[in-house]
Amino acid sequence: MAIFIRISAFLFYFLLVSLLSHQIMSQPQHMHTFCDKLSENFTQTSQYKSNRDTLLSSLRDRSSLETYYNATVGISPDTIHGMFLCRGDITKTSCSNCVKTATLEITTNNCTNIKDAIVYYEECMVRYSNVSFLSLVESGPWASRYSVASFPDSFFNPFQRTLSDKVEQLIILTASKTSLSSSTPYYVKDRKQVNNFDGSYTLDTMVQCSPDLDPANCSVCLRLAVQGVSSCCNNARIAQFFIPKCFLKYDTSGLPTTQSPSGSFSVHAMKGKHNTGASIIF
Structure with missing residues (x-):
């Protein structure tokens, strides 16, 4: 009986920890x-x-x-x-x-x-x-999240060109993925291995629009998100930018990074009737 109680208690504890871990x-x-x-x-x-x-x-x-x-x-x-x-x-x-x-x-x-x-x-x-x-395209309010870790100066310009070219490709592709042609309309992701003279890295990119937009406005929305990333998250190794009808996300791995001394988590909020937003820096 004592063994059964110990086993039952252990199973209960294991299930409880598993449940709490899943919730977290x-x-x-x-x-x-x-x-x-x-x-x-x-x-x-x-x-x-x-x-x-x-x-x-x-x-x-x-x-x-x-x-x-x-x-x-x-x-x-x-x-x-x-x-x-x-x-x-x-x-x-x-x-x-x-x-x-x-x-x-x-x-x-x-x-x-x-x-x-x-x-x-x-x-x-x-x-x-x-x-x-x-059916409306809106530039705000917006929210962004990007990393403190950034690229060394020698990688910045080549990375910006690579990211810009890739996002433009995805914008064109996303506008064609309507509800009739995709189970998840207006959503595209891509993984690209980038090789250059300074080294290689992996670039993961994702874009998505709200299905109530038409293809032309989906493209407009995503280009607004591109402008937002350029303004808020320049040279960040990881970034996400959300506006009410679309979002853009990219992540890199495999490149050396630089980081600010604090490396702290912070939130910055910007106010304005047509340009309200908040950035999370991690």
Whole structure:
């Protein structure tokens, strides 16, 4: 009996540790939450609040089935529009977990009574608004995440040319991957082995657009993301840049890097009506 109890206790402990480890590993990585303080407010007893609850519940339900979904709830003046978009390279379980986490985050963090909000995670984005945003290209709010580690000066110019050429290829390819031709529309990733006189390295690149954009606007959105990366993350070895309808991500390995003395984690927020954003540096 004592042996059985010890074995049972060990199995219980093992299962508990495994469950907790899985939960920790599967937590989506929050980047930034934007609450448009210039938009209208609503009260907790209003019809808009009820419509928002219905909308966010719908987004959570659909996130286990799809990587993208949009919905509109209610009639004017209490209409609310919402959407989620998950990264094309994550599982349905991770997508659902991210959207569920985001729909909780977006109703807190000072967005409780705000009619327009958007939250970015590394794995997904969720937004809602009293103004329709479907089919529109928007330059902000944006969120970026990039590494402190950067390239030595001798690698910078060749790397920039290689990255620019590769991203342009992916933009053209992405615009052709519509919902009729791909299980994950407007999503492309690529791995390239780069060889030059200073050495070789691996470049992983990923781009994705929201399916509510047409091909031309998908290209426009991704080029805005390219401009954003150039502005925020110049010479970074790893970078991600998100705007409301698309994102760009690249990663390199195999090259020597330089790093700032602190190597610390920090967040920088920039404010402006049409250019609100936040950068995470790691």
